[in-house]
Amino acid sequence: MHELDNARYTQLETLGDLDAIRISHPLVEATVVLQGAHLVHFSPAGQDNWLWMSPLARFEKGVAIRGGIPVCWPWFGDPARNPDPVRSKIDTSGAHGFARTAIWTLERLEELEEAVMVTLALDATPASASSWNGHAHASLTLRFSPEGLTLALTTRNDGKGPLAITQALHSYLPTTNVSDTVIQGLEGTRYLDTLDGWALRQQEGVITFTGETDRIYQAARDMLIQSPHHHTRLTSDGSASTVVWNPGPVKAARLSDFPDDAWTGMLCVETANAADDYRELQPGASHTLTMTLAGAPIG
Numbered sequence: 001m002h003e004l005d006n007a008r009y010t011q012l013e014t015l016g017d018l019d020a021i022r023i024s025h026p027l028v029e030a031t032v033v034l035q036g037a038h039l040v041h042f043s044p045a046g047q048d049n050w051l052w053m054s055p056l057a058r059f060e061k062g063v064a065i066r067g068g069i070p071v072c073w074p075w076f077g078d079p080a081r082n083p084d085p086v087r088s089k090i091d092t093s094g095a096h097g098f099a100r101t102a103i104w105t106l107e108r109l110e111e112l113e114e115a116v117m118v119t120l121a122l123d124a125t126p127a128s129a130s131s132w133n134g135h136a137h138a139s140l141t142l143r144f145s146p147e148g149l150t151l152a153l154t155t156r157n158d159g160k161g162p163l164a165i166t167q168a169l170h171s172y173l174p175t176t177n178v179s180d181t182v183i184q185g186l187e188g189t190r191y192l193d194t195l196d197g198w199a200l201r202q203q204e205g206v207i208t209f210t211g212e213t214d215r216i217y218q219a220a221r222d223m224l225i226q227s228p229h230h231h232t233r234l235t236s237d238g239s240a241s242t243v244v245w246n247p248g249p250v251k252a253a254r255l256s257d258f259p260d261d262a263w264t265g266m267l268c269v270e271t272a273n274a275a276d277d278y279r280e281l282q283p284g285a286s287h288t289l290t291m292t293l294a295g296a297p298i299g
């Protein structure tokens with residue numbers, strides 16, 4: 001852990017059974033768990049966590065953490081629902097890839113006066129990931145500043161043939177009431193409604209939540225997520241798909257590590273390369289998926 005030797009604001013800590021990097025900078029607080037490169041806390045000094053964390057989240061080896069920002073990689077969602085070039089490399093029925101339960105290594109730490117940057121990396125080979133027949137290097141750079149946070153996930157194809165992936169930066173956001181929460185920005189775009197046989201639909205007006213919602217929008221635009229007491233601006237790069245999810249009461253009751261009534265207090269807006277927006281990389285080529293969350297004034 002030599003990257004932490006000269007660190008002023010950053011230290012290693014343990015959350016349950018897992019190692020985490022904790023940043024306590026005068027301007028920002030953040031906690032990243034090495035398992036999954038999973039951000040579980042971000043806040044500008046004096047503010048509450050910008051991310052929703054389940055009160056039942058477990059910090060155990062091999063268990064995906066419920067809340068924060070899971071990194072879904074090198075596939076998103078149900079393998080059976082992935083495009084052929086992605087699915088052909090997967091040898092499991094498990095959703096969202098193995099990166100979220102793999103141990104990432106700290107590659108770089110930069111502490112500036114106005115921001116902190118952390119890079120975590122994961123090497124995936126058929127030998128290290130038994131459920132996947134690919135060879136790739138993933139690195140996630142997280143940048144924390146008082147204005148917000150940016151996550152940039154770069155995939156490099158280290159294999160000898162083309163590599164197709166799907167992925168998502170699966171942000172869980174808190175709200176005081178999901179029924180009073182609105183997402184602006186995807187008006188007029190098309191989405192796959194996974195709850196209605198993956199039917200292709202058109203978004204009329206802003207997005208609101210009236211029950212279980214699980215959609216893959218075929219667009220990635222600047223969005224304003226308006227919850228009653230907090231507005232967040234989400235911008236992205238390297239993406240042409242956005243997942244919007246709320247489990248609603250029925251799915252919440254069977255979801256792991258999730259209180260039955262917690263669906264009213266959270267939503268997920270996921271910057272993705274999902275469904276037809278899969279990315280194919282030639283040997284040696286890279287692709288970066290970037291998401292920025294920034295505070296926005298209410299009014």
Ligand SMILES: O=P(O)(O)OC[C@H]1O[C@H](O)[C@H](O)[C@@H](O)[C@@H]1O
Binds near residue numbers: 244245268
């Ligand atoms: O329970 P998980 O594997 O963490 O998945 C949680 C959710 O992730 C995404 O948002 C999917 O679109 C949902 O269908 C899924 O329920």
